[in-house]
Amino acid sequence: MKGNEALAEATIRAGVDAYFGYPITPQSEVIEYLMIEQPEKRTGMIVLQAESELAAINMVYGAASTGKKVMTSSSSPGMSLKLEGISYLAGAELPAVIVNVARGGPGLGTIQPSQADYFQAVKGGGHGDYKLYVLAPASVQEMSDFVEDAFEIAFKYHAPVLILSDGLIGQMMEKVQLRPQKPRRTDAELIAQEGTWACTGKTSDRERNIVTSLDLKSEKLEERVHRLYAKYAQMECEDLRYEMINCEDADYIMVAYGSSARISLKAMELARDKGYKVGLLRPITLFPFPKKQLFDLADRVKGFLSVELSTGQMVEDVRLSVEFKVPVEHFGRTGGIIHTPEEILEALEQKIIHNGTVRHHKTREQSI
Amino acid sequence: MTEEIIIAGFGGQGVLSMGKILAYSGMMQDQEVSWMPSYGPEMRGGTANVTVILSDNRISSPYLKIFDSAIILNQQSMDKFEEAVKPGGVLLYDPNGITEHPKRTDINIFQIEGNRLATEKGNLKIFNMVILGAFLKVKPIVKLENVLEGLKKSLPERYHHLIPLNKEAIDLGMANVKTLKFEEVFNLN
Numbered sequence A: 001m002k003g004n005e006a007l008a009e010a011t012i013r014a015g016v017d018a019y020f021g022y023p024i025t026p027q028s029e030v031i032e033y034l035m036i037e038q039p040e041k042r043t044g045m046i047v048l049q050a051e052s053e054l055a056a057i058n059m060v061y062g063a064a065s066t067g068k069k070v071m072t073s074s075s076s077p078g079m080s081l082k083l084e085g086i087s088y089l090a091g092a093e094l095p096a097v098i099v100n101v102a103r104g105g106p107g108l109g110t111i112q113p114s115q116a117d118y119f120q121a122v123k124g125g126g127h128g129d130y131k132l133y134v135l136a137p138a139s140v141q142e143m144s145d146f147v148e149d150a151f152e153i154a155f156k157y158h159a160p161v162l163i164l165s166d167g168l169i170g171q172m173m174e175k176v177q178l179r180p181q182k183p184r185r186t187d188a189e190l191i192a193q194e195g196t197w198a199c200t201g202k203t204s205d206r207e208r209n210i211v212t213s214l215d216l217k218s219e220k221l222e223e224r225v226h227r228l229y230a231k232y233a234q235m236e237c238e239d240l241r242y243e244m245i246n247c248e249d250a251d252y253i254m255v256a257y258g259s260s261a262r263i264s265l266k267a268m269e270l271a272r273d274k275g276y277k278v279g280l281l282r283p284i285t286l287f288p289f290p291k292k293q294l295f296d297l298a299d300r301v302k303g304f305l306s307v308e309l310s311t312g313q314m315v316e317d318v319r320l321s322v323e324f325k326v327p328v329e330h331f332g333r334t335g336g337i338i339h340t341p342e343e344i345l346e347a348l349e350q351k352i353i354h355n356g357t358v359r360h361h362k363t364r365e366q367s368i
Numbered sequence B: 001m002t003e004e005i006i007i008a009g010f011g012g013q014g015v016l017s018m019g020k021i022l023a024y025s026g027m028m029q030d031q032e033v034s035w036m037p038s039y040g041p042e043m044r045g046g047t048a049n050v051t052v053i054l055s056d057n058r059i060s061s062p063y064l065k066i067f068d069s070a071i072i073l074n075q076q077s078m079d080k081f082e083e084a085v086k087p088g089g090v091l092l093y094d095p096n097g098i099t100e101h102p103k104r105t106d107i108n109i110f111q112i113e114g115n116r117l118a119t120e121k122g123n124l125k126i127f128n129m130v131i132l133g134a135f136l137k138v139k140p141i142v143k144l145e146n147v148l149e150g151l152k153k154s155l156p157e158r159y160h161h162l163i164p165l166n167k168e169a170i171d172l173g174m175a176n177v178k179t180l181k182f183e184e185v186f187n188l189n
Helices: A003-013 A029-037 A053-065 A076-091 A118-122 A140-157 A167-171 A187-194 A218-238 A258-273 A291-297 A314-322 A341-353 A361-367 B015-028 B075-084 B114-120 B124-138 B144-154 B157-176
Strands: A018-021 A046-049 A070-074 A096-102 A133-135 A160-166 A242-245 A252-255 A278-283 A285-287 A303-307 A328-331 B002-010 B032-037 B047-055 B067-072 B085-093 B108-111 B178-181
Touching (some): A003 A140, A003 A160, A003 A167, A018 A029, A029 A046, A053 A070, A053 A096, A070 A076, A076 A096, A076 A118, A076 A160, A096 A140, A118 A160, A118 A285, A133 A140, A140 A160, A140 A167, A140 A218, A160 A167, A160 A258, A167 A258, A167 B032, A252 A258, A258 A278, A258 A303, A303 A314, A303 A341, A314 A328, B002 B015, B002 B075, B015 B032, B015 B124, B015 B144, B047 B075, B067 B075, B067 B124, B075 B085, B085 B124, B108 B124, B124 B144, B124 B157, B144 B157
Parallel strands (some): A018 A046, A018 A070, A070 A096, A133 A160, A252 A278, A252 A303, A303 A328, B002 B067, B067 B085
Antiparallel strands (some): A242 A278, B002 B047, B032 B047
């Protein structure tokens, strides 16, 4: 299955109530798959193509206000359009899942893969004091698994969750083990679980539930923002996810997420073949970020290379985490070009292992 | 065992679907597989290519620079991928439309006249299966029975009556592949 298709199928299986989207390459297979699969016949899930990304994200806001499980997906230019709505979702403390199958930018850019939406994903993006919990799948399997995981987090914290993928993971096919079908919640179950806050229809025995991001009293808004940040602190304690590969004996560590993590894994194999002790730290969540893990690793390694399909965004967070104990460099192609494992290895040798001094093996042999 | 393959040609030649069938065949014999297409502007009226990896282990990068095998079906792809074959690797190509034949001396080179054979059979749609047959003769990385299982998986059920025709095409490819350059010393896995 393609990554996008696996994500779409997982959406049905996670017992999601509604999907609102608008097609854009390289993400269109999500809505295509859902339209063909007709989940309204399988689980009663609604799939609707909105008239624009703005409409889609506001439909998500509306449906999420009723306590339903809702999702939308897009790619970079479409994500920019959704940011206003995402800020409102965060402000109103609504659970929802948003997927970005990123492509090259800025502007319309290209339809090829890119990881240049990192800042947009983890540094807010929209206006105001908020963060998103961000999951970064690195395989088709994770495209499938992270849908249900994302909804768990969204409902645990009453907060929007972002799955940040890219065209490479979205378009590739791999083996995937799908999770079993979860039933959609009945109205009675929904009222029992979300009735304290969601707009499920006022009954005479309770007060109105109000969903809004508007607090004209500054004290109230400050209180709300502090409540949001208490959640983010809890996410950092309880729901940080990362993977460390060959880091135990490593002299040098590559930090990469999503598709770059896959390519870096191959670069790591090539580096190990050459005798360099290289490890890979893969942040699975981009917020929360494995700050402490990087800080601790910095005591025993000689340097870090952040590998991203961008001109260097995550590298800033790696530097902040490492607190300049050892060198942290960036390598990455951008504009839709995908770096090869060989290019990463070369960058690792030049920027980290030989610490800036270019020493090619060939020239060494020639000098002998 | 890991086999890293690039298949490249024109859009419409069945490049992506051949890769898909190969990937499904690997899956049928419990291998890890990845299929990474070019989905960019080149696909919209030009060349198409797909990277297929079959492995007994976890696959790291789905995107590669050099390959164990290249299946090349037009001149643009020859220009781009001849140099991307690992020394000792395999290059299989269809001479139809090829003006600059491969010049490498450190790889194994095979030729299959897939276009001619499919035309003679009166059905150009079997072209990619002829090519696949030729490739599997050179590199028997998946068993024929698993290819047929893979076909069943990747074709919608309404096309399952075409599987025998596809098998014929694979046999045709296997019987007609020409060895242009083959050194025993080269590693063929």
